[in-house]
Amino acid sequence: MLPGPARAEEEAGGEAVARKARAARAVLETAARWGLARPPLPAPPPPASRPELVAAQGVKLANGLPPVVYRVPTEERIVFLTVDDGAEKDPEFSRMAAELGIPLSAFVADYLARSDYGYFRALAARGDAVNNHTVNHRNLKVLGYGTQREEICRQQDQLEEQIGVRPRLFRPPYGEYNEDTLRAAASCGVEAVPLWNEEAFPDRMEYRYEDQRLHPGDVILTHFRGTDLWNGSMPDLLRKVVDEVTAQGFALARLDDYL
């Protein structure tokens, strides 16, 4: 028999092992319950402060304007899931993301979100980010500076009022923007403009790259869309994304921690 302190240590060690095994089993069970091929890979801890962006592949910098980012410069095998517009407010989708620990960055347009901002408040309450995607989802490139500013800045105010946090990130509808867009966005507190390199659907992922694979720091676009527009539900979509991301050896991290 071991002397007292050593035995206590051994028991504590045994408990830790058992606790880890229970946690691993719970992760497997949660993944299986949502129909995933395997559990999502855990994301590394976020950086203590957001890394300063420099011009690189996937980052467009212009003097004094918010950076436009298709891919966050990082060595980590992480990618980011962003969900746009806000028409479909599916509670199963947010429950699935929460149970699997998948972080989301939403980009909502007021005209679609305003029927139930409570859905997006609940996302924010569990740590997801709710960001700006304009008031009316118009193609900003064909609008003058003043109208662009209305579209962007009125949604900054609306989200601050509805969600309680003023967004730092903004995404122009259709990914269409010009210098006026960036100037207008900067004038009301926008710090970065993430676009995307992949688009996800319930049955497939579309890649911009020739190699048709994920790259570290990629931003993935998808939408709050239901079966009226899609051949599948939002949980089907999340299953597709997580399975693809995991199969390629990536974890999903929180965009707002890096930009």
Ligand SMILES: [Zn+2]
């Ligand atoms: Zn959109």
